[in-house]
Amino acid sequence: LPTSFAFAGADRIFVTLKNGVVRVIDQGELLNEPFIDISGEVNDVGQRGLLGIVAHPNFPNTPYVYLSYVYDPPEALGHNPEGARVSRLLRLSASPSDPNVHLPGSGVILLGKNSTFAYIGDPDRPEKNPLSCETGDGNYIPDCIANEGHVHALAHLAFGRDGALYVASGDGLNYNYGSLRAQAVDSLLGKILRINPLDGSGYSTNPFYDGNPQSNRSKVYIYGMKHPYRFAIHPTTGELFIGDVGNLKWEEINRARAGANLGWPCFEGENPNAFDPVCKPLLDNPSAVTFGFHTYSHENGWGAVIGGDFYTGRNFPPYYRGAYFYGDFNKGSIQSVVFNANQVPTFADFATGIPGLVQVSSGPDGALYVLSVVTGTLYRIRYVGSNTFKPSSSSTDGASNAPTPTPQPAPSDEVSDEETAAQTASYTGGGSGKILREWWNGVSGKRVADLVNSDTYAGKPAGQEMLSKLDAPRLVGADYGTRIRGYLYPPVTGLYRFWIAADDSG
Incomplete structure (x- = not known):
């Protein structure tokens, strides 16, 4: 599962995998040999894992690559x-003979000593x-x-x-x-x-x-x-x-x-x-x-913001230069934020059909790069003229469809007719998701933060049932669920409203 990526010069991209492996894309080719594999010290339970990477701006002359991850001592x-764990920031050096692999023994802990x-x-x-x-x-x-x-x-x-x-x-x-x-x-x-x-x-x-x-x-x-x-x-x-x-x-x-x-x-x-x-x-x-x-x-499918990047390239139409692009993991879409001369922002849809996007970054080649943890794909969105944004992709686990860019009309003739050469990304799976309701009787005390994990009430519900009216498709992966956490104030009786949010089920 790819979690982040970083540019290292014009032709090299480092991609982190959740389990602790760093892959390398060199001149458009995904190399077989990883930069490093630290899976033996990475805890990747739930949302944990190897989650961040950046190369020194002067790479490879300054041969440093930085990794952030949850550490398993x-x-x-x-x-x-x-159980509880801790996090670290590790600095590695690339090999002097091959910047696509790390120099053994070069690791330095910068945060989390x-x-x-x-x-x-x-x-x-x-x-x-x-x-x-x-x-x-x-x-x-x-x-x-x-x-x-x-x-x-x-x-x-x-x-x-x-x-x-x-x-x-x-x-x-x-x-x-x-x-x-x-x-x-x-x-x-x-x-x-x-x-x-x-x-x-x-x-x-x-x-x-x-x-x-x-x-x-x-x-x-x-x-x-x-x-x-x-x-x-x-x-x-x-x-x-x-x-x-x-x-x-x-x-x-x-x-x-x-x-x-x-x-x-x-x-x-x-x-x-x-x-x-x-x-x-x-x-x-x-x-x-x-x-x-x-x-x-x-609302309407939105629910997990993915902070993005400023477009600093020259490939997109002038309307987008200096624009800020960000995404939403749940919605699977990218928004553009264009600032006018008075710094007043205009928000608009830019691309859709990207399930589980986790990073949006402006590339050194003037393209916009988007990473999906669900499809295992790094997408590149390029502008090829006539208001056409052409997506392409590099997959870590097989081919997948590309996102659909939606260009916004600019206040000039440079961007006019809407056109795209992309397909909408989609994925299917079997099974169904369910919501389980459990209840406890005889709860006392001023406040109970979590009945399931309470030392007094743990594992002792009086009953349970599946709420069939709230069944939803299970799209990807094995069944997974979590109990709603909140504060209960027994023994107050009345009508309670619960907000229930669903992730992408992957």
Whole structure:
């Protein structure tokens, strides 16, 4: 399953696979030999895995390749792989004789030197106390990046115009009290980090620098995010455009600068979301939050934003130059955002039919590249004139259809008649998805966060049934499901409304 890709010069693309392998596309050919295989130390349960890659801008003269992944320490062998784990950022050197393979023994841990088994809270159970990378007295272990659940891990990597390496770090778990670490600048979770790409230290120009370049807060650049899975750096202003994947209702694209607080988990979108005392200052003073530049709800198939990239090439019509492109994993589509002279944005559909897209990036050849984890394909969308965008693809697991670009009319004669040479991507499968309802009787207490995993009520439902009216096709892969998490207030009786979101079933 491909999870991310990075350009390394004009003709080379590195592609990460979820299990820990890095493949190489050189001059359009997918090479048989991988750049590296670190699957022996990657935990790829759920949304975990090898999720981010970037090559040094001066590659191969500066032969560094950077990988972000969820780490499985050797001591975790024999423990439940679904239990808590930690994340790392690894720097590798390419071989001097062949830049398509790594130099053995060149690995350097830039982030997560203390992401070790000793600081994992519960290696057998996810999202349980004690939480990972904490001392137990409210303090955080330096250079330790927790991943309590199977979600929101260390992900996207990008170099800025300033030569710094920017790193996306999610909050590391499903929504619960641990999400509040996104508001703590001494935790590395729920942040964009800005570090020196040579040694992983924080810069003295970072907003929370405390005099120690190795401290957690000295590395923090932007905070208060749930899952900043992908982000882009504006090519002229240096401003970050961050796709922060939402919880139950809202997806966000944030425009943020150094020191910005994006509000999670106290806010989702602009809606108050958590009422812990930690959030009270923000709830009382929302002006301290940098709210999303663009937010959209989980309706009509939308539900997981994939932050994109700015188009910096010369191949597309002038209308698109400098435009921002982003995607949505659930919807399988790409949107264009074109700014006029006054920086007023116009949003429009650009491409559809891309199931499970996980990255959108502008390529050095003037094309737009899109990666799908569902089809196992890296797509290239080129403009070939007469308003025709021609897609092509390179698949890691076989042929697949290409996305359908939908050009938008520009305010000139250069783009006029709509035309496309693509097919709509689709996939089919057997089986069906179901929703299981369970109920408990005699629940007491002030609040129960999760009945299924509660020490008191675990595995003891009074009954269960399948809700046949909510059956849905199972499109890809084996049956998989998760129980709805939320707060119950027994013994209040009444009508409860539940929001249920479905992924792509892959």
